[in-house]
Amino acid sequence: MVCQECNQRPATLHFTKIVNGEKAEFQLCEKCAAEKGEMFMFNNGQNYSIHNLLAGLLNVQPAYQGNSQNAFQNEKVIQCPNCSMTYKQFIKVGRFGCAECYETFSEQLPPIFRRLHSGNETHNGKIPARIGGSIHLRKNIEDLKQKMKEFIANEEFEEAALTRDEIRKLEKELNSAHEEGE
Amino acid sequence: MSLERFINQAISSWMSTEGPDSDIVLSSRIRLARNLKQYRFPTLFEKDEAEAVINQVKKRLEQPGEIEDKHLELLLMDELQPLQKRVLMEKHLISPHLAENSTHGACLLSESEEISIMINEEDHIRIQCLYPGFQLLEALQMANTIDNWLEEEIDYAFNEKVGFLTSCPTNVGTGIRASVMMHLPGLVLTQQINRIIPAINQLGLVVRGIYGEGSEALGNIFQVSNQMTLGKSEEDIAEDLKSVVSQLISQERSAREALAKTSNIQLEDRVFRSYGTLLNCRIIETKEAARCLSDVRLGIDMGYIENVSENILNELMILTQPGFLQQYAGGPLRPQERDIRRATLIRERLQMESK
Numbered sequence: 001m002v003c004q005e006c007n008q009r010p011a012t013l014h015f016t017k018i019v020n021g022e023k024a025e026f027q028l029c030e031k032c033a034a035e036k037g038e039m040f041m042f043n044n045g046q047n048y049s050i051h052n053l054l055a056g057l058l059n060v061q062p063a064y065q066g067n068s069q070n071a072f073q074n075e076k077v078i079q080c081p082n083c084s085m086t087y088k089q090f091i092k093v094g095r096f097g098c099a100e101c102y103e104t105f106s107e108q109l110p111p112i113f114r115r116l117h118s119g120n121e122t123h124n125g126k127i128p129a130r131i132g133g134s135i136h137l138r139k140n141i142e143d144l145k146q147k148m149k150e151f152i153a154n155e156e157f158e159e160a161a162l163t164r165d166e167i168r169k170l171e172k173e174l175n176s177a178h179e180e181g182e
Numbered sequence: 183m184s185l186e187r188f189i190n191q192a193i194s195s196w197m198s199t200e201g202p203d204s205d206i207v208l209s210s211r212i213r214l215a216r217n218l219k220q221y222r223f224p225t226l227f228e229k230d231e232a233e234a235v236i237n238q239v240k241k242r243l244e245q246p247g248e249i250e251d252k253h254l255e256l257l258l259m260d261e262l263q264p265l266q267k268r269v270l271m272e273k274h275l276i277s278p279h280l281a282e283n284s285t286h287g288a289c290l291l292s293e294s295e296e297i298s299i300m301i302n303e304e305d306h307i308r309i310q311c312l313y314p315g316f317q318l319l320e321a322l323q324m325a326n327t328i329d330n331w332l333e334e335e336i337d338y339a340f341n342e343k344v345g346f347l348t349s350c351p352t353n354v355g356t357g358i359r360a361s362v363m364m365h366l367p368g369l370v371l372t373q374q375i376n377r378i379i380p381a382i383n384q385l386g387l388v389v390r391g392i393y394g395e396g397s398e399a400l401g402n403i404f405q406v407s408n409q410m411t412l413g414k415s416e417e418d419i420a421e422d423l424k425s426v427v428s429q430l431i432s433q434e435r436s437a438r439e440a441l442a443k444t445s446n447i448q449l450e451d452r453v454f455r456s457y458g459t460l461l462n463c464r465i466i467e468t469k470e471a472a473r474c475l476s477d478v479r480l481g482i483d484m485g486y487i488e489n490v491s492e493n494i495l496n497e498l499m500i501l502t503q504p505g506f507l508q509q510y511a512g513g514p515l516r517p518q519e520r521d522i523r524r525a526t527l528i529r530e531r532l533q534m535e536s537k
């Protein structure tokens with residue numbers, strides 16, 4: 001039997017998924033199972049008999065490694081103050097309980113995000129216009145500061161001065177937005 | 183109800199063949215996942231929170247503003263019959279999860295059904311735009327318009343570092359799922375598909391059959407979609423998918439040309455046998471119907487069959503699913519009765535063509 005994911009390596013893992021009472025068989029090699037592990041876990045977690053095996057894949061740090069202080073930290077219960085979901089529960093069900101979970105588990109999440117999103121852990125897309133208003137401004141200021149540095153490096157001082165004025169204007173806007181928000 | 187009227191009511195705009203490259207790309211879809219900041223996510227929220235989410239969306243709907251011409255209508259899952267939900271599901275307008283397992287699930291549906299906003303699915307809000315043919319960027323633009331309109335009044339769960347916060351960590355960041363439904367009989371017949379799928383997977387995209395279970399792709403219809411949602415912009419994600427799909431389109435076209443060159447008569451024979459089956463069958467299972475419909479559509483695209491409209495594949499793949507068959511029959515049907523109904527519906531539909 002060849003792995004149905006890569007069609008190359010022999011399939012060593014066989015498992016079944018139950019969809020509406022009907023069985024679907026899966027044959028995967030270990031490499032593909034590991035790669036697809038979190039996907040199966042997150043999309044269909046409860047339906048997979050291989051579930052427990054895959055749940056292990058989510059634990060990025062091996063449980064019994066490192067010094068005793070780390071081991072102690074691992075055992076500490078991390079729990080969301082808003083929805084009371086613990087980190088352990090999150091790993092088990094593969095779903096967050098609320099927006100605050102992201103803050104609560106913020107130290108544990110980056111490696112998980114990197115595994116799920118081809119090595120990425122920071123957002124690089126749309127920023128909502130209204131609630132993200134000041135984020136837009138801050139990003140613009142960052143970009144302009146970068147530009148100003150380049151102008152100075154190229155000895156284009158007139159351009160640099162104009163950019164500096166622009167930055168000051170945006171910083172003022174940002175400050176007044178903050179005051180309004182408070 | 184006459185078949186013609188039934189079909190007219192059943193057809194959404196995405197099933198038409200008006201979009202670009204619609205000989206191969208059946209439809210393009212963009213989905214954006216969003217959540218409201220102040221409520222827990224649907225996996226563990228209480229009924230009152232679910233109701234509050236619906237009420238916020240309802241309130242927003244009182245000021246449709248720039249999207250007034252879309253005529254969004256609110257459908258509450260609690261008020262629909264199981265069969266009505268099943269039909270919406272078969273048209274890809276709502277998910278099985280929303281239909282069967284959601285708490286106070288709802289859906290905002292546009293008149294032409296190209297927009298469907300699911301409420302209280304896995305996330306509080308899932309904006310979906312479904313367009314005929316190859317129109318990913320157009321669908322993205324529409325999804326963005328709706329997203330901006332909702333955001334004017336609704337506080338999204340968003341943070342600067344990881345973007346839009348979703349119930350499942352696989353959707354975090356942009357919350358976008360861009361997907362394209364493709365008819366790839368050429369690549370299947372020439373057996374190239376087995377080589378192509380792993381290559382596409384390597385690019386971080388997912389290919390799967392849209393009808394049928396597991397690894398089978400009934401009707402040679404495949405869905406290609408992005409997997410990662412964090413770290414790239416929405417436009418880049420859509421563009422990356424677009425460029426892969428463009429390559430798939432040209433590969434499918436050359437596969438069809440090669441087939442016409444090397445096995446023209448065999449292909450013509452296959453197409454007309456399938457056409458004959460559909461014209462004459464009295465009992466037909468989903469699998470066989472899907473295979474024959476795919477052959478006939480290929481036959482139309484390659485010029486063997488004239489006077490049959492191209493959207494026969496899209497239309498009948500949808501209409502011959504259990505929910506639709508039962509809706510047309512006006513009541514529940516046992517599997518064997520469905521196979522008989524399916525055969526009748528296909529025959530009658532094809533007769534409408536020759537009129």
Ligand SMILES: [Zn+2]
Pocket residue numbers: 003004005006007008009028029030031032033
């Ligand atoms: Zn493999």
Ligand SMILES: [Zn+2]
Pocket residue numbers: 080081082083084085096097098099100101102
């Ligand atoms: Zn929480």
